[in-house]
Every structure is written in C-alpha cells, then in structure tokens.
Amino acid sequence: MAVSSVFPPSASPTEGDDPCETDVTNVAIHSVMLLICLCGVAGNGAVLWLLTLQGPVARIFDLAVADFLFLLFALPSSLLFLLEDMSCSPIMPQVYVSFLFQLSMMSYYWGLFRLTRITVIPDTHKLCLLFFHCHPPLRLLWVVDSAVYWVAFAVITAIPTVTFLCPSQEQEHCRVALTSMFAVTLLIFAAPVVITRTIDIVKAKRGSQQQKPKKRDTVIFIIVLFILFLNLWNILQQLGYTGVSSQVFFLLACITSTIKPLIYFLVGRCWKPCSLGSLRLSLQRVFEERKDITPTSKDTTRDMEV
Numbered sequence: 001m002a003v004s005s006v007f008p009p010s011a012s013p014t015e016g017d018d019p020c021e022t023d024v025t026n027v028a029i030h031s032v033m034l035l036i037c038l039c040g041v042a043g044n045g046a047v048l049w050l051l052t053l054q055g056p057v058a059r060i061f062d063l064a065v066a067d068f069l070f071l072l073f074a075l076p077s078s079l080l081f082l083l084e085d086m087s088c089s090p091i092m093p094q095v096y097v098s099f100l101f102q103l104s105m106m107s108y109y110w111g112l113f114r115l116t117r118i119t120v121i122p123d124t125h126k127l128c129l130l131f132f133h134c135h136p137p138l139r140l141l142w143v144v145d146s147a148v149y150w151v152a153f154a155v156i157t158a159i160p161t162v163t164f165l166c167p168s169q170e171q172e173h174c175r176v177a178l179t180s181m182f183a184v185t186l187l188i189f190a191a192p193v194v195i196t197r198t199i200d201i202v203k204a205k206r207g208s209q210q211q212k213p214k215k216r217d218t219v220i221f222i223i224v225l226f227i228l229f230l231n232l233w234n235i236l237q238q239l240g241y242t243g244v245s246s247q248v249f250f251l252l253a254c255i256t257s258t259i260k261p262l263i264y265f266l267v268g269r270c271w272k273p274c275s276l277g278s279l280r281l282s283l284q285r286v287f288e289e290r291k292d293i294t295p296t297s298k299d300t301t302r303d304m305e306v
Contacts, residue, residue, distance in 0.1 A: 001172075019133045020089065020139075022085060022086060022088070023085055026081075026085045027082065027085045027086070029080055029247045029248070029251055030081045030082040030085060030113035030247070031082060031256060032251065033078040033081075033247075033250065033251050033254055034075070034076070034078040034079055034082060036251070036254045036255055036258050037071050037074045037075040037078050037254055038075065039258055039260070040068075040071040040254065040257050040258030040261075041068065041071045041072055041075055042069065042261070043258060043260075043261030043262060044064045044067045044068040044257070044261055045068060045259075046073065046261060046279070047060070047064040047260075047261045047283065048061070048064050048065065048068060048265065050280045050283060051064065051283065056119060059114075059118055060114075060264070060283075062110070062114060062188065063110070063111050063114055063115075063260065064258075064260075064261070066106065066111065067107055067111070067257035067260060069103070069107075070104055070106075070107035070253075070257055071102050071257050071258065073100055073103055074100065074104070074250075074254055075097075076238070077092065077096070077100055078254075079096075080092050087092075098164075101163070101250075102160045102163065102164070104250065104253040104254075105159060105160065105163075105251070106160065106228075107156070107257055108227050108230060108253060108256050108257065109156050109159070109185065109227075110156060111223065111227065111256075111260075112185070112189050112190060112193075112224060112227045113148075113152035113156060113189060114194060115220050115223060115224055116148060116152070116189045116192075116193055116198065117145065117148055117149065117152070118216075118220070119193055119196065119197070119220060120144055120145060120148050121141055121144070124136055124140070124141060124144050125141075128140075131185055132304045151184075151188065152189070155181055155184060155185055158177075158181055159178070159181050162174060162177050162181070163178070163179055165187075166178075175238050178234075178238055179235060179238040179239065182231055182234045182235045182238065183235060185231055186228065186231050186232065186235065190224055190228040190231055191205065191228065191283050192226055193221075193224045194221060194224050194228055197217045197220050197221040197224070198216065198221065200213065200217045201213040201217055201218065201221065204217075215267050215268055215285055216286060218267050219263055219264065219267050219268075219286050222263050222267075223256075223260060223263065226252075226255075226256045227256065229252075230252055230253065230256065232251075233249065233252075236273055237249075254294075256287075264282065264283055264286050265279065265282050265283075267286055268281075268282035268283060268284070268286035269282055284285045
C-alpha cells in the first residue's frame with residue numbers, strides 16, 4: 001500500500017483553485033482523529049501504569065506499548081493535518097508521513113501476531129485432545145510456537161520493507177507482493193483466531209452447564225475482528241475494489257489502537273467502587289489462566305510465550 005494512497009498529498013493550492021478553500025470532510029475526520037488519539041494515549045497510558053510484568057496480564061504489556069507509541073506520534077500528526085486543512089499549505093514532511101504509516105501498520109499487525117501467539121498453544125492442546133485424545137508433547141508445542149513466531153517476524157518485516165522500496169506502488173510486482181502478504185496475514189493469523197474464538201464462545205453459550213464465555217476469548221475476538229477488517233480493507237485496496245478515503249483508513253487504525261483499553265476494562269469489569277485496585281483487577285480478570293487446561297500445560301504455555 002502506497003503511502004501516497006493512504007495519506008493524501010498536502011493541501012497545497014493548485015492553479016485555478018481557491019487558495020483558502022477548506023475541505024470540510026477532511027477537517028471533520030482530522031478533528032475526530034485528534035480526539036480519538038487523545039483518548040487512546042490516555043487509555044493505553046493508564047493500562048501501562050496499571051499493568052504489572054508478572055502473571056498473565058503481562059501478555060498485553062507490549063500491545064499497550066505499541067499502541068501508546070503509535071498514538072503518541074499520531075496525536076501531533078492529527079493536529080498538523082488539521083492545520084494543513086485550515087491553512088491550505090503543506091506542513092507535514094513526506095518522510096514523517098511515511099514513518100507514521102509504517103508505525104500504524106506495525107502497531108495493529110504486532111497486536112494480531114501477539115494475540116495469535118497467546119492462543120496458538122491452547123488451540124494446539126485442544127486439537128490434540130480432540131483428534132488424538134492425549135496431551136501434546138512439549139516438542140510439538142515448541143515447533144508450533146516457533147513457526148508462528150518466525151512467520152510473524154517475516155511478515156512484519158517484509159511489509160514495511162516492500163512499502164519503503166515501492167513508495168508509488170506503480171509496479172505490478174509490488175502490488176502482488178503486498179497483496180500476498182496481506183492474504184497470508186488474513187488466512188494464517190486473523191481468520192483462524194476469529195474462527196477458534198467464535199467456536200469457544202458458542203460452545204460456552206450452548207454447553208450443558210451454560211457457562212459464560214472466557215473473558216480472554218471475548219477480548220481477543222473483538223480486537224482481532226477489528227484487525228481482520230483493516231487487513232481485508234488493505235487487500236481490497238490493492239486489488240482496486242475499494243474507494244474508501246485514505247483518511248478513513250488512518251482513522252480506523254487510530255480507533256483500533258484506542259478502543260483496546262476500553263475493551264479490557266469493559267470485559268473484565270469489576271463492580272467494586274472505582275479505584276486503582278478495581279481497575280487493575282479488571283485487567284487481571286481478562287487474561288486469567290484458562291481453567292480447562294491442566295497445570296502442566298499451563299506451565300508449558302507460559303514457558304512457550306515468554
């Protein structure tokens with residue numbers, strides 16, 4: 001995806017146009033983006049402040065760091081974009097726009113890969129119990145976890161590299177390469193996570209004991225669903241099937257990074273009086289260990305995810 005296709009050129013006046021004509025749509029989008037970035041920086045900052053690096057809740061620490069850094073850079077950028085709309089003169093350097101675009105992709109793809117690694121070991125465990133009626137050996141878990149890690153590393157490295165080497169996206173091989181990587185991300189990471197979490201939620205709802213879905217499954221399902229739509233939008237854009245404004249994509253990326261803390265606190269809500277302790281407890285309740293996995297497998301899962 002070209003930077004120029006995601007971030008439009010600066011609003012410099014052209015010959016014959018009104019030099020002070022303001023695009024109301026762009027002003028509205030960038031104003032909303034500014035407010036969303038403010039909320040996102042505050043929300044992810046609160047998550048980082050409340051998190052501890054011990055226990056299951058530490059799994060989302062790097063997600064919060066990636067989102068916080070992206071929104072921290074996006075916040076002044078949104079203000080500068082808004083000033084560009086009002087002044088009709090270019091302010092943002094193209095190099096910074098390119099960097100911001102790469103950072104936005106790194107943010108939500110890193111979240112997808114991190115959540116995939118959280119779920120891949122329990123899913124492998126359940127598949128072995130379902131088809132082979134035995135616990136998976138440690139070597140198999142190590143192979144699966146390593147495979148997911150290296151595929152994720154390859155994709156998250158290749159996408160910024162291709163977009164940097166092919167800024168205009170006019171070459172056919174660049175579009176093919178990006179489309180292939182977006183498709184791999186969709187088919188190997190996003191779609192399987194959404195499907196498996198949907199199955200877990202449906203099974204919990206329709207089970208004989210009518211259990212509530214695991215909070216972790218609900219959080220992962222909602223977040224990955226947002227990322228899946230963004231990834232699908234990338235594929236459609238590369239194939240030329242979407243006419244959605246480029247500002248909308250950046251707005252959706254900001255919303256995805258901003259909404260995660262809200263999802264954490266709402267899903268893991270604690271009905272105690274609002275305090276630092278209750279908010280921290282909400283985060284702990286979201287990523288608590290699954291009770292349907294034996295202690296041995298839980299220890300294995302923690303070892304594989306470190």
